[in-house]
Amino acid sequence: MTNHLGDMQNSKAIIIFGANPASNHPIAMQHILKSKEQNGAKIIVVDPRYTKTAAKSDLYCRIRTGTDIAFLYGMIRLIRDNKWYDKSFIDSRVYGMDEIFKECEEYTPEHVEDVTGCPKEILIQATTAFATADPGCLIWNQGWTQHTVGSSNTRLGSILQLVLGNMGKPGGGTNILRGHDNVQGSTDMGCLSDTLPGYYGLAEGSWKYFASQWKVDYDWLKGRFKSQKMMESKGFSLSLWIHGVLDEANAKNNADTPIKALVCIGNGISTITQTDKVKAALDKLDLVVFIDPYVNDAAVITTRENNLYMLPAASQVECSGTVVNTGRTAQWRSKVIEPLYEARPDEEILFDFAKRMGFYDEYTAGMGKGREFTWPEDATDEIARILKTVGFQGRTAARVKKHTLNWHLFDTTSLKGRGPVSKEYYGLPWPCWTQEHPGSPVLYNVNLPVSQGGMGFRTRFGTERNGVSLLAAQGVAPVGSRIKGGYDEITSKNIEELSGIKLTDEEKKLVEGKNWKTDDSGILVRNALAAGLAPYGNARARTIVWGFRDEIPKHREPLHSFRHDLIKRYPAVADIENHYRTNVRYASEQTAKNWVAEHPINIVSGRVVEHMGTGTETRASKYLSELSGEMYGELHPELAAKLGLKDGEMMWVYGTGEGKIKIKCRYSYRVDKSSVFLPQNFSGVWSGESLESRYPAGTAPHSFGENSNQVTSYGYDQQTSCPETKCSLVRIERA
Incomplete structure (x- = not known):
């Protein structure tokens, strides 16, 4: 954002x-x-x-x-x-x-x-x-x-x-617009399978940098993996892990072994496509562990009888620390009450795992500084120290707490503070280059000095391409910049030339071989800011992404297209091997048959205002369940008439795979005459049968419904592997 x-x-x-x-x-x-x-x-x-x-x-x-x-x-x-x-x-x-x-x-x-x-x-x-x-x-x-x-x-x-x-x-x-209060924060922390925290890559240099920051030996860290190749390879993604369990052909992409265990912490894994495959994968694994304040819907979907564990986690009000919202601003969440009953905070559960598996000292060494650490303050400061790529250096626990305690002193339109937080922006939106920097509420704004949140585009992909400069033109630079045009990212080799500041011999030793992303001394960033330079350089934004399957964006028909006649003109990309350790079908799936001939209705899916995610938490509220307590499908009255359906009658919805759901027909002019709208916020019913009896005593929600992703089609983004829940075809019949 x-x-x-x-x-x-x-x-x-x-x-x-x-x-x-x-x-x-x-x-x-x-x-x-x-x-x-x-x-x-x-x-x-x-x-x-x-x-x-x-x-x-x-x-x-x-x-x-x-x-x-x-x-x-x-x-x-x-x-x-x-x-x-x-x-x-x-x-x-x-x-x-x-x-x-x-x-x-x-x-x-x-x-x-x-x-x-x-x-x-x-x-x-x-x-x-x-x-x-x-x-x-x-x-x-x-x-x-x-x-x-x-x-x-x-x-x-x-x-x-x-x-x-x-x-x-x-x-x-x-x-x-992120779906939850800390989606941006979890992404910043590397909760994706293709980056380390702070968007550092998986190459050897990045791992060595983190080993030094975490205060562990690099060879010890490498020894946690089967091989260095696996250490530096993308892992399975949230949407594709099921194929690492069910499809034996993918074992070769995963060090010749299928996935055998799953630990799921606070994630609604039943929200990805093909929930029937999620069930099959959960049933097949050797071990499944869910860590949640509420019973994860996936734990109810599976019919496995052994080695399924549900660990009760503390809720938001039972723990403290930072969350990062969609606008890159950090807020301190204070503990309101101690965890109830058997619930434990996430970090306590993870620390316990680390102790039992024998690497607790290494796991926490980066926070300790030779003493016992204080959670979560020392963890927040560790993050600020390490994640230089997105400019976390200024986001210490003390500064974030100060902002949260003085939230009423910030303007809601500009984020500017006053009084004790004057000259700062609320939540210190990254990049926040130093502990004196105010944060950057609007990225790429050259009409401000870097010291006040200004910057150009990042020099990330070199300085020229095919003889054409990738740097910003002369005359384009943040206000007050010593360099009045484009420049490369700051390194020990160019800092003196770009900043005009001579380093002492001692400073040269401290930054030798470093760049702005790896310099612990802070000298490179400090001198860059003194010269009005953005540490990451000043480049042009690129419309062409070399290395992507489509170097410029192209319209491609969905794998299960409603317009089969357009597929030849706008085909899917070729099938991809080892895409997040999975062999993924694209062109072969799209051309396997004329999908719309058998499944002539298009899915439009989305959330409803009363619920979030799979509804695991919100359907546990009797008041929200009273407002929105049943699963349904919205059909245009003309389409419903063709199907012989009246408003309020039950209907079967069949996906292009093996899934089917039984839901109520709701007349609506909000959808077109060839689509059905399906809410994504229900679970607890499986192909017409209630799963209420599978919930542990006292944990069942107040409302249940079919999971719409039982009928979503196979499909994943060609770069990120994000599930294609928004383009699926179904067949509808009167129940």
Whole structure:
């Protein structure tokens, strides 16, 4: 998220793709409505379903699921032809825009209407309203990411903002609404299988850096893995782990062994596609452990009889520490009560595991400093010390606590503080380069000094490509920068030349062979800031990602496309071997059959305002269950009539795999005549049969329902492996 929630109030237009903040992010929705009411912002919603957010919009664009890229290219073509783009911004701060302008050529308004289903007049109105507003804000959520081309959706959305020069502006940017209060924080901490904390890679140099920071021997750390190759390889992802259990062919990608055990901590693993495969994998594993405040739905789905453990974890109010919200700001959560009954805080459970497995001393060495550590303060300070890539150095426990205790002294639109927190931004949004730095509420803003949160784009991919400079043009740099154009990231080799500051012999020894990401002395960052330089350099944003399967974003039809006639023109990528240790089908799945012939109805899925995730926590509330207590499917009355269904009758929904669910038909004009909307927030019923009896005594929720992902189709993002829950086909019959 380049900006933050309050900054939306500075926008003149807000376009929302793949998100429904009125239902899923009500706090964000308040800022959106304030922008509309106080700033006159136009609200544009692009969504397959007429949502509660769309009801508040000035313009609603209904598109077919999985066609966002075609819609975006249609916008870019109109912007190009009408010369609404920011030429100066593109020329000085962007690499590769010519390729994007070439790719958009075929996406005429007429062609976009054919592919997406959105009338060309609506596309033109939406583009005109957004492109002629200054600044304009782009919002997205899981409706964009959970596709086989989800990574391309997010890339092209960012490129749209580059075209218009909306990056680095208050009221502009790309804003991703996370589903929970610490999703951004967990990502920062490396809770993904392809990075270490702070987005450091898995190469040997990164592991050696962390070994030194964690105060453990690198060879000891390497010895925890079967081989160095496995140590430096991506692991299974959240969506693909099931295939590491069920498909023997994937064993060769995992050191010649299938996954044998699963420890699941606070994750609704039944929210990925093909819940029937999740059940099969859970049934087959040697050991399954769930750590949760509530009974994880997956623990009820499995029918295994042995080696299934549920460890009660403390809830938010029973522990303390930092959480990082969607806008990159940190907040201190204080303990309200001691954990009840047998519940224990996560760290206490993990420390206990480490003791029993014999590596507790190594596990905690980075916090100790030769003494007993204080949790969570020392852990927070350890994070601040180590994670230099995203500028955590200034986010110490003491500073975060001070902000949280003085939250009322910060402006909700700018995040600026006053009084004891003046000259700082609330929550110290990263990058926060030093303990004197205020944080950076708007990324890539060159209209501020680096010392006040300004920066250019990061120099991450070299300084030139095919003879073309990847550095920002002369004249583009944060206010007060010694270098008035682009420059490389700061290292021991270039610090003196770039900053104009001579290092002492002692300082040279301390930083020798280091760069801004690995220098523990702080000399490189400190001298860079003194010269008005961003430690990570000043480059151009790139539209071309070499090494990606699609170097520029391309529209590709979903694997289970509602428009089989378009597959030949917009095919899926070739099947991928060893994609997060899994052999994943793409083209072969897409062309295996004419899927829509047997499953003619398109799924639109999403959350409801009363529940979150699988509803594990919220359905345990009798009040929320009273408001939304049953699973259903929304059908347009005309489609329901064709199927012989009346409002309130039960129906069977069959997926393209083996899953089926029995749910209530609900008439709705919010969906089109070829789709069904399925909420994602239910569980506890399996293909028409209640699972209530499987809950331990006293733990069953107040409401149950079929899990919609029992009928979602096979499919994963071609770069990230995120599950494609947003493009599936089903068949519906009267129950």
